[in-house]
Amino acid sequence: MENNNLTPAPSMPRIGDVAPDFTSMTTFGELNFHEYIGDSWTVLFSHPADFTPVCTTEMSGFALDKDWFTERNTKLMGLSIDSIHAHIAWVNNVKKNTGVLFDFPIIADIDMSVSKLYGMLQPGESETAAVRAVFFIDPSKKIRLIMYYPLNVGRSMPEIKRVLEALQTSDTHKVAMPLNWTPGEQVIVPPPKTVEGMLEREASDYDMVDFYLAKKSL
Ligand code: BEZ
Numbered sequence: 379m380e381n382n383n384l385t386p387a388p389s390m391p392r393i394g395d396v397a398p399d400f401t402s403m404t405t406f407g408e409l410n411f412h413e414y415i416g417d418s419w420t421v422l423f424s425h426p427a428d429f430t431p432v433c434t435t436e437m438s439g440f441a442l443d444k445d446w447f448t449e450r451n452t453k454l455m456g457l458s459i460d461s462i463h464a465h466i467a468w469v470n471n472v473k474k475n476t477g478v479l480f481d482f483p484i485i486a487d488i489d490m491s492v493s494k495l496y497g498m499l500q501p502g503e504s505e506t507a508a509v510r511a512v513f514f515i516d517p518s519k520k521i522r523l524i525m526y527y528p529l530n531v532g533r534s535m536p537e538i539k540r541v542l543e544a545l546q547t548s549d550t551h552k553v554a555m556p557l558n559w560t561p562g563e564q565v566i567v568p569p570p571k572t573v574e575g576m577l578e579r580e581a582s583d584y585d586m587v588d589f590y591l592a593k594k595s596l
Pocket of ligand 1: 426427430431432433434507529530
């Protein structure tokens with residue numbers, strides 16, 4: 379049945395799209411997003427508001443794991459619909475209170491342009507604050523994975539790190555990851571696409587349920 383009260387969904391970035399480009403003021407000065415990505419992976423994430431408790435735990439989590447991301451050729455960039463002055467005051471406050479420095483650019487998206495471009499502003503959740511979004515962007519600037527969380531649920535850093543390693547491992551080894559995969563566990567070998575491939579697969583020493591579900595260790 380048609381519901382005429384529903385607002386049509388705006389176009390949203392999708393997995394496989396080129397990450398929309400923008401130039402914006404950040405806590406590291408004015409930055410162009412595609413230039414910032416360069417040859418790295420990039421995790422672009424939004425938070426609803428500076429000086430709020432859940433956001434402070436999340437941003438501190440990213441800051442504490444910055445070296446982990448750097449070791450995996452991955453840059454970080456945050457965003458909220460706050461002014462650059464609010465960002466700087468919050469960075470200063472958290473540093474003074476906890477010793478943690480948010481040492482990555484945070485976009486001051488005061489005109490909401492980047493939030494709208496990335497579908498981070500979801501009016502059914504909030505008209506004025508970005509939801510908790512995470513975009514995983516590869517060095518070719520393609521969006522590879524998207525997470526959206528509501529305002530009242532903080533994200534999982536182990537899951538953010540797990541999916542980044544899964545994407546990178548998948549690219550390097552041309553394999554897929556099964557349910558609940560974590561680094562070091564067996565991976566899925568892509569199923570054969572020909573009868574010849576199927577016969578070869580049956581004769582292989584992969585850990586196999588059947589020819590289309592085969593795992594191997596890396
Ligand atoms: C928080 O980060 O604590 C928060 C921000 C916006 C709405 C609700 C919670």
